[in-house]
Amino acid sequence: MMSRNTLMPPQCHAVARRLAFTLLLAAATIAGSAWTGQAVAAAAIGEPAPPFTAKTAGGETRSLADYAGKVVVLEWTNHDCPYVRKHYGSGNMQALQKDAAGDGVVWLTVISSAPGEQGYVQGEEAKRIAGDAGARPSEILLDPDGTVGRAYGAKTTPHMYVIGRDGRLVYMGGIDDRPTTDPDDIKGATNHVAAALADVAADRPVASPSTRPYGCSVKYRS
């Protein structure tokens, strides 16, 4: 075999040498340059929205997968939270829901208050409160053990998420940029959810995909 060594075709000889060199060099350098690891965040912009299954106020079971191919808004709520009251008392939230419904957007209102905590309601009461307020969500999801809330990292009421048609999260954060309880602040505020939905409808990337959520803390089971 060695006697053939000298007869080795020059091209391949050179290639073999270069390959060996490359491999050795790669060993020392690749580790620094080829980190391809990615964090597995609970809910992250551009990533598939965390799947979930929950009971509706009407007692049915709904999964995120049921709405595949549609734009979905998730709204965390607690009807006694002053920040929620700001947006329902002024009709702001209902108007958003109505516009969304008109555009074929699925609107899921999620209640993650634990039993005994503020905002915890059962199905009938949840429907009554929504009805009294003139709210128009596609469904109200009851999440008393906080599973859905924790999967999304929902921190406040309200805390808003928008999921694109491809099932990826395109917006998470506050409803607008005025973190107060004063209904007068709604006028003149930039409504991030409306902006995100407009961007999605126009097939644009969402301009502000992540903003600061504001409001009361979600009343999870401690």
Add this chain to the structure above:
Amino acid sequence: MDESMRGAAGNGVTTWPARVLLLIATLLLVLGTAAWPARASERVSASLVADTATVTPGGSFWVALRLDIAEGWHTYWRNPGDSGEPTRIDWELPEGVVAGDIHWPAPEAIPYGPLVNFGYHGTAWHLVTVTVPEDWPEDRPLELRAAASWLVCKDICVPEGADLTLRLPAANVSMPQPASATVLAAARERLPAAFDGRATFAPQPAGAGGEAAGNQLVLTLAGLDPPDEVTAAYFFPDAWGAVDPVAPQRLTRSDGAVHLATVAGSEPPGETLAGVLVLEPERAPDDPGRRAVVLEATRDQAAAPAGTPGAPASAVTVGAAPGLFVALGLALLGGLILNVMPCVFPVLSIKAMGVLRHASDRRTLRLSGLSYTAGVLVFVGLVAAALIALKAAGQEVGWGFQLQSPAFVAVMALLVFTLGLSLSGVFSIGGSVMGWGSSFAGGGGDGGGGARGSFFTGALAALVATPCTAPFMGVALGFALTQPWPVALAVFLALGLGLALPYLALTFLPGTARLLPRPGPWMERVKQFLAFPLYVTAAWLVWVLSLQAGAGAVFAVLVAMVLAALAAWLLDLAQGLAGARRSVAGTACLAAGVAAVALAVWPRAGASPLPPTQAETDANRPAVDARLAAEPFSFARLDALRAEGAPVFINLTAAWCITCQVNERLALSSARVAEAFRERGIVYLKGDWTNRDPEISRLLDGFGRSGVPLYLFYPPGSDRPEILPQFLTESIVIDAVGSLPAVAGDTDRTKGSG
């Protein structure tokens, strides 16, 4: 006072009722009550307090919005944390009078369920400086009007507010208001001091496969120098989202600097990170031991903390660090042991057989030995430099870290497989490249080519040694990475020297060479046999890859291997041909070789690998899973378990760590060990370092290690875990936990929490 005074102000100060009121007010001020609770709900009573009784033109003084908060309720800091809203003051001031921004006292971190807010309990002072213009009429009293608003929360939140007014008479000389001046001075005293040292922060990419969501962040303060007994600190960022309020913050020290490792929030900091650092945050806000500094850290691009950023302080007692010479000795010994590891042994054996060939030619032998040593040292030096540089850049890395990159694992699998093909005789790699042609097959007496070949063989031996962490090396390399770079480099080079030593001895001591058997045809058979350990290594690397990057990557690397085999066959074929045919075969060989390497590297260069979740990893290890239920390691889980007094056994492992796998198979998966754990209610936490995981790196750092395996046993209530040896047997594990009595009726503990 406010309503009446507001009325008086409206009428001007010349009317006599106003003068009377003014007089009364002044009297009351002097008597020591600078403000009236303007509004008191059952949750908060608010008042304005000034440290002066009079105003002077051109003067300035302090005013505070004082909130007295009922038991169990809290208001918020300027960054409220996960939820809530900061307290606000909207001033309405006469022209020319200027009120500054609020000086915020250091807040508390207030947990609520899975969230953490930043705010205040008890009494909160919101301090503001007020400046009076030079041309302020000497007889004109100053009326400060403030619309204060705040959110006060317990389990529910209530937005509140108050219109507050404070009226100060004018005077030529400023008259202090003794009582309130004292309390305001005390409140000012408690404000976070400006930090005058150097503050930097270094963000780190997220760990793959770990539980740490978001980005790691290490804040370093040089010149803070807290007393030794300070073991905890909390950084409150000014900007929402800069730091995740829920993430633990871990304090470590190195000479002259403290490091705080935590996790960035959803809006990681840009070039600066401003906020308040509180030492001993668990103490009451008025405790003098709870020191706070306000700082603005700048992003650290180059300089590295000299110590071990991110090593947990509270959870971990740092193991005894070896001295430099001990570390050098251990590294040398570790390098020696590497020679008999399955990944290195074939390469070394081939070299050793080369010695037999050249036993007569002393000069060539020595040259070859030196070149081999140089090859090992250069490669180890390169890896050390890469490690030190990455560490300096704030990366959490350790020995074997290259194997956390799927691309590297794929290339290694391909390389080892190709080496195996060569040993099997499918083809002969150019002698001047790998050194076998000249030294083993006796490829002529050209010393230059032989030396170069030996150099590459040395580098190759060091490269294939990477996955085999020998015992003793963990301690030595862990020590190395906490040292200044010349020391670190010395320890690594000692390791390389250990690896090179057997061959070097063989070439320099003619006596040892004479001990070897006589060369003969048996050498060809041994060489062919030695291909099989390499194939096994390749198979194992493919398995590692399957855990790191999934089935697609495995398919890609298998196809790459087939292409490599094709290239090898074509190469051998071309050597027997001439002319145009030879060119065709050569070109095809080249194409197949390039395609193989490209295929091994390419699929993972862009796409993110599927980080193995613990479940996935365990699914691949049914033998372990069925016997001993493991929970994934996290500091949060460890702290929680230790807080509830549970004994904890920690196994830090990686799919690519052979020692770890052997230990798991032989010791940890035995039924007796599982039984011993169950009897004692020991919770088994497993940290999988197959992909990068900053939490595991931090835990390793805390014990002065830079690589896996590491086995720790925390008896209940003990701060110092027992560190088990790197080679485990069933009895070592059982002896370690044996001091703990069996818990009757608690046999489901590990299962229940798994």
